[in-house]
Amino acid sequence: MKYYDKLIFELGRKGRCGFSLPACAVRESDFAGRPLWRTGNSSELSASVWRESPLDLPEVSEPDVVRHYTNLSQMNFGVDTGFYPLGSCTMKYNPKINEEIVSQFNGIHPLQPAETVKGVQAVYDFMDKALAEITGMKHFTFLPCAGAHGELTGLMLMREYHMSRGDLARTKVIVPDSAHGTNPASAAVCGLDIVVVKSRPDGLVDVEDLKPLLGPDIAGIMMTNPNTLGLFERDIKEIAALVHECGGLLYYDGANMNPLLGMVRPGDMGFDIMHLNLHKTFSTPHGGGGPGSGPVGVAERIVPFLDIPRTSGFHGNFGIILRACAYILSLGRENIKLAGKFATLGANYIKESLKDCYKLPIPTVCKHEFVFDGLAEPNGVSTLDVAKRLLDYGFHAPTIYFPLLFHQAIMIEPTETESLETLDAFIDVMRVIAREAADDPEMLHSAPHNTPIGRPDETTAARQPILKYVKS
Numbered sequence: 302m303k304y305y306d307k308l309i310f311e312l313g314r315k316g317r318c319g320f321s322l323p324a325c326a327v328r329e330s331d332f333a334g335r336p337l338w339r340t341g342n343s344s345e346l347s348a349s350v351w352r353e354s355p356l357d358l359p360e361v362s363e364p365d366v367v368r369h370y371t372n373l374s375q376m377n378f379g380v381d382t383g384f385y386p387l388g389s390c391t392m393k394y395n396p397k398i399n400e401e402i403v404s405q406f407n408g409i410h411p412l413q414p415a416e417t418v419k420g421v422q423a424v425y426d427f428m429d430k431a432l433a434e435i436t437g438m439k440h441f442t443f444l445p446c447a448g449a450h451g452e453l454t455g456l457m458l459m460r461e462y463h464m465s466r467g468d469l470a471r472t473k474v475i476v477p478d479s480a481h482g483t484n485p486a487s488a489a490v491c492g493l494d495i496v497v498v499k500s501r502p503d504g505l506v507d508v509e510d511l512k513p514l515l516g517p518d519i520a521g522i523m524m525t526n527p528n529t530l531g532l533f534e535r536d537i538k539e540i541a542a543l544v545h546e547c548g549g550l551l552y553y554d555g556a557n558m559n560p561l562l563g564m565v566r567p568g569d570m571g572f573d574i575m576h577l578n579l580h581k582t583f584s585t586p587h588g589g590g591g592p593g594s595g596p597v598g599v600a601e602r603i604v605p606f607l608d609i610p611r612t613s614g615f616h617g618n619f620g621i622i623l624r625a626c627a628y629i630l631s632l633g634r635e636n637i638k639l640a641g642k643f644a645t646l647g648a649n650y651i652k653e654s655l656k657d658c659y660k661l662p663i664p665t666v667c668k669h670e671f672v673f674d675g676l677a678e679p680n681g682v683s684t685l686d687v688a689k690r691l692l693d694y695g696f697h698a699p700t701i702y703f704p705l706l707f708h709q710a711i712m713i714e715p716t717e718t719e720s721l722e723t724l725d726a727f728i729d730v731m732r733v734i735a736r737e738a739a740d741d742p743e744m745l746h747s748a749p750h751n752t753p754i755g756r757p758d759e760t761t762a763a764r765q766p767i768l769k770y771v772k773s
């Protein structure tokens with residue numbers, strides 16, 4: 302263990318301090334004999350919630366604090382650390398110019414009256430128009446705080462639409478078997494029953510399986526296009542016509558919008574409601590749910606059901622909207638098309654370069670991502686082993702065991718900003734791992750070997766994480 306791998310509590314020494322302040326100008330007696338940690342307003346807080354002793358904070362020097370946090374930040378993997386081909390998640394590089402622009406708006410106070418922050422409103426208005434133009438929707442709401450939240454919002458709009466027409470029997474939503482897990486989850490939270498439509502062997506929605514499912518109880522269908530296998534749903538026009546004919550609506554899960562940017566619009570495919578994950582397609586940082594943005598766009602007939610205002614309190618998640626705005630404006634109308642083209646080119650390049658050593662269940666041209674089904678010759682080596690070994694070589698693992706259609710799924714999505722050299726380096730390492738699987742499978746079962754922690758029991762780590770320091 303390296304010295305600075307220690308917890309900050311272990312680095313601390315009693316009396317050590319990282320700062321110096323001038324002598325306190327407030328007299329001790331001003332606190333009416335109460336110790337500083339008891340300065341809570343006694344009229345509001347009952348004595349039982351007062352702290353009886355100071356917090357047990359680590360006492361460390363400034364260099365120790367800086368090294369602690371810097372080292373901690375390097376124990377994780379991010380888009381700024383290396384190639385991050387996490388399929389379905391579109392781990393785009395976050396351009397630094399976005400941060401620069403956002404920093405100009407740092408002074409805005411959340412409680413500032415709307416008339417003093419007209420620039421904020423102008424950004425929202427611009428984004429409403431820009432996203433409408435990109436997607437073919439009429440208007441957007443910026444209330445939802447993540448892609449999945451957008452799904453729920455969109456389904457609630459769908460329900461409102463049907464209810465406003467007295468069409469109360471529409472309580473079911475159709476979801477393809479390749480759908481992302483949040484789709485059926487959002488439908489269930491919205492109180493809708495889920496009906497699964499099967500995919501054909503070529504990975505696309507089976508229109509013949511869909512037809513008998515359509516009827517007066519169908520509220521709509523949720524689809525991702527390209528779907529979670531990275532394949533463009535070529536029958537989308539026919540599907541849209543069939544769903545509309547039966548009185549249902551089409552919901553577009555925009556998580557896979559990246560390859561279509563500036564090329565094809567969900568509105569033109571026949572979708573009525575959709576969300577965008579700004580953190581996937583529009584280069585804003587990932588994090589818990591986004592962080593915090595899944596704008597929902599709607600076709601004209603759904604506009605009356607949108608809530609007003611269309612941003613959440615305190616100017617909404619403005620920093621994220623502004624970053625996405627900076628990204629759109631940096632690319633411009635013409636160059637935005639290149640993002641999807643390069644992402645698609647990169648994905649197909651990796652797929653074709655590795656298909657002799659990894660099983661390729663659907664050997665067609667993909668969009669921005671594709672799925673392998675484990676090693677061509679596994680020799681007992683699982684997809685999890687491959688993913689863990691990649692970390693040893695400095696690459697983040699692709700998405701694994703999703704979509705559920707394949708038992709050993711490895712879902713690779715390179716994104717458009719990766720150079721040919723990076724893609725080649727990744728391909729080389731994937732080939733090395735395939736060779737290691739043949740020569741030394743045991744070593745792969747215990748990978749990773751070069752990371753701060755090895756291979757934890759993932760179930761225990763997820764279900765019983767130890768998140769606080771316990772003094773030994």
Ligand SMILES: Cc1ncc(COP(=O)(O)O)c(C=O)c1O
Nearest residue numbers: 389447448449481483556578590
């Ligand atoms: C296809 C698809 N739909 C929906 C979501 C949910 O989006 P979010 O993570 O922003 O809630 C994801 C997230 O990975 C996704 O890949």
